[in-house]
Amino acid sequence: MSSIQDVQKEIIEEFEILGDDKESTIFYIMELGNNLPSFPEKERVDVNIIKGCQSKVWLTAKMEDDKIHFLADSNTDITKGLISLLIRVLSERSPKEIIDAQLQFIDKIGMGNIIGSQRSNGLAAMIKQMKLYALAYQAKQNA
């Protein structure tokens, strides 16, 4: 499996091809959302909603073979696309890898300018929640 750094590099290259046209970039992000694996209906509950997102975002995490497996969904297509990027980078990693991950791709592709400040705050909240899950699982491993 590629490293977190390699996956980030791939994403940056993909966005470079899109160029400066904001509309095509947003269309592309929306398309990425289609790659998300389907989210189990029974997990679509308030306790899995990430606080701090304007759109609704559900996130679950499970540990299998020492790797964290994230599943997520949203009620808006653009947010689904953003989640799919985070899952591509952070899912199926060890808690330590997730905790240590520096997510440069967000700044490198100028995500702030693409999605605006409110959605950027939401994106930060998603990352924070994923790292919190990693911390919790790491604590469990060390217990």
Added chain:
Amino acid sequence: MPINIEEIRNQFPVLHQEVNGKPLVYFDNAATTQKPKQVLEALQQYYEMDNSNIHRGAHTLADRATRYYENTRSAIQKFINAKEEEEIIFTKGTTESINLVASTFGRKFIGKGDEIIISTLEHHSNIVPWQMLCEEKGAILKIIPINDAGEIDLEEFEKLLSAKTKLVSLVHVSNALGTINPVKRVIELAHKFGAKVLLDGAQSTNHLEVDVQELDCDFLAFSAHKLYGPTGLGILYGKREILESMPPYQGGGEMIKEVSFEKTTYNEIPFKFEAGTPNIADVIAFSKAIKFIDDLGKKEIKKHEDDLLEYASDALKDIKGFIPVGTAKEKVSVISFNINGMHPFDVGMMLDANGIAVRTGHHCTQPLMKRLGLEGTVRASFSVYNTKSEIDQMVASIARIAKIKNK
């Protein structure tokens, strides 16, 4: 005289820019309108030449600033045809105007078991102050229902009225849907039961001729920033005898007649309700916004805006997946809509990518959205400086966006 759109647009510096590489199309006018350069120049002029604290100043600058400040009060009196200038109170916005009435009129005249009537169309700022008051006083909040088009049900309203009704607080024009409410009839009916009526005029004073004497409303609340004026300035109109019967709002300077540690007596209206140094610069600059509207004439402004509304409604209705929200017979130039299969946030962001500014979400009307079974809408609202070619730009974008999920 029909309006000259190019001449008008030249008065608004902010409109002449590109956003995301496209010419800016500003269709978020129901949130706030842009400001003509006369308003911007008045702000600068005040700080460069006239800055001074008003009332009681013993020098020329204070006298000049006071005169300009009070001139705006008089301009607003004429703008809404109030009987007297003293009936015009400056606040920081529609929200504060409503809260002022809730805190003063409400504190004195609303008690346990009394009823306040609002409608399903209200903005949160015309819901929450009354909920807070009802909770404190043990009063009851009653809601006028609406039909699916977004119009209030007058028959149901009549049934809600009784001797217990102390106040009807109603939005004149819905911010989320653009519905124009039949406020004259509402006021007549409410008065038969001895209830007072507050009109939330935040979205009406910029589109319609609002004559408080003709309507006979007891209060009117509105904001300068939706009328081409500065932010942070609101107006509360109230009938003299009611304002005089109300206790003061905030304590401080300006609102007193005489202060001693034993007892303070209060100033006359409007100053009784204007404690502290007010928003002098913005009040003064607002007179230029009123002049801008008066020079064009509300009738001509409305004609232009209605024309844009009709043009846009016509062009949008055939787009596959376009769902209009709020189809009242009487509407101002607001189009609320959804695209089948898409979240309003996403639609708003894609329009922004094309330089088009709209508002998305619940528009601070969550109970209305719940009634309509929606999470939110996309809202495009047109103003006097908007053009048909801007609408063409929006319609083309919406058609492209709608296609994603509606092939």
